Amino acid sequence: MTRALKALIVDDEELARRLVREYLQTHPDIEIAGECENGLEAARDIGALAPDLVFLDIQMPKLTGLEVLELTGRRSGVIFTTAYDEFALKAFDLHAVDYLLKPFSQERFDEALARARKLIGQVQPALDSLIAGAAERIDRILIRDREQVHVVPVERIDYLEAQDDYVAVNTTEGKTYLKRQRLSELEEKLDPRTFVRLHRSYIVNIAQLQAIEQQGKDGHAARLRSGKRIPISRTGYERIKAIM
């Protein structure tokens, strides 16, 4: 027996969504589960509706298509659509990930769909490497908190603290969010000129640094504008000295 496949259409332009809808009419076994007009809705609906196929636009408000995947952990049944994005397209070609270039024909659409059908439910390692390599430098941190998604621009980070499998993201507004990631992974994606790992468990935004204080005989601690004190390890002290 064949079960109807559920599809989610994600694009911020209504006409673009209607076009996909129209092309899908020739595939009666596919049922349209929903439409999303921005990345946040997509992140929510991918979790809630568990679609078999996602037609995902790359440039979208709030979250880009790739950020949606990063956040949801979705690694299968994705068909990318894009009008033009020099950097994204290079990455797609590099990792041999298929995508639909707007405007696309019904034939091209069917071809991409046929390819995706064969792989439904299978995790695609190519997507993993695409997403891992997509942002060598991030300018904001995304945190998923049940139904909500928090977006913290890096300049609003006060300091990051490792807590077991999580990183506590402390913002300059005094809020704390927990992100499931290793501190070292995050460290690689932050600009080393603005973010310094002062300690095994701490990364500090230099812009928020107020003073470095002597602590004990030859220990040091950093005082942030917020008043928070961060311990500095020996290697951390070498790093901060090299930057100052």
Add this chain to the structure above:
Amino acid sequence: MHPLFSDARKLPIYLAAWLLAGACMALLLVLTGLAGWSRALLFALPVALVYGFVAMSAYYVCRAFPYPRRWPAVFAAFVGAPLFSAFTWIAMCQAWNETGRAFGDAGIIAMPPSATTMLFAAGFCLYLLSVLAHDVLIAFDSVQAAAQREAESRVLARDAELQLLRTQINPHFLFNSLNSISALTSIDPKAAREMTIALAQFFRRTLSLSEAEKIPLSEEAGLCENFLAIEKNRFGRKLGSAVRIDDEARSCLLPPMTLQPLVENAIKHGIRHLDDGGAVTVEAIVRDGWLHIAVENPAPPAASPSPGNGLGLRNIRERLAVLYGDRARISWKLADQRFLVEIALPAEREESSSR
């Protein structure tokens, strides 16, 4: 021409330096007991001054045998020319000294062979000094000229870049618009045709307007209306607009593609990210001989993506600076979740329209 003659400030300084050299020589004459102070000065100052002019020839020596030198050139510049000049110098000294006989003396100063030798050495050294000074002067000038050439080529490169920027088509806009048309062909063929025409008009206008250095505001506003018509097809009810341009402002001139990128940014970085959309407002008025333009749009909270890095705005600022110097101003600010860009330009009009 010799650079000392081309700059009125340099010549007096140069001659003062030679008078100083003359004074030093007089001191030498006094110290060696060849003359008293008054006679020594009377002898040394005039010849030093005249020799100063002779030593200017060092400039041509340096030019003829520029650095880096080969052996014959070094010989000519550092030995030949000073030697030749030193002989001239001695002849001058003796001739001048001879005039002293008119006063019934043996000369202005006593000129034993030892004095001649000393004067010869002084003449040689002074000329050599002049050669070195001119060398430094020439090197300094060529460094300055190179710096100026570099600055000029930078300006040219930037002009070319701006030209490219003006004519370049935003591929994202083009392909998304074509995708919208593709969708409309089955949903609403009439709307598809209208959008095709609007898109063609927009690009045609972009091309023809970019050729002019300045265009009337009414034309730039027309381009913006074209652009907004296309974007409204893409974004539907989410995108509103209000363009208010005073009649007086319509004929004012501005560089092409100044306003359109601002409207584009208002959508790309502002309205597009808002769930309920919003309206972009364009206003233009003329006041006290200045054209004031304001583009405003609601902006998403700062945590949203692609707030823009201000590159487009800085490009416009640079273009205005090239065309108007400091007589143009562009500023932008984000306040109360509204983004506002303001431009002030001198209110210029075409000759025909100012009658």
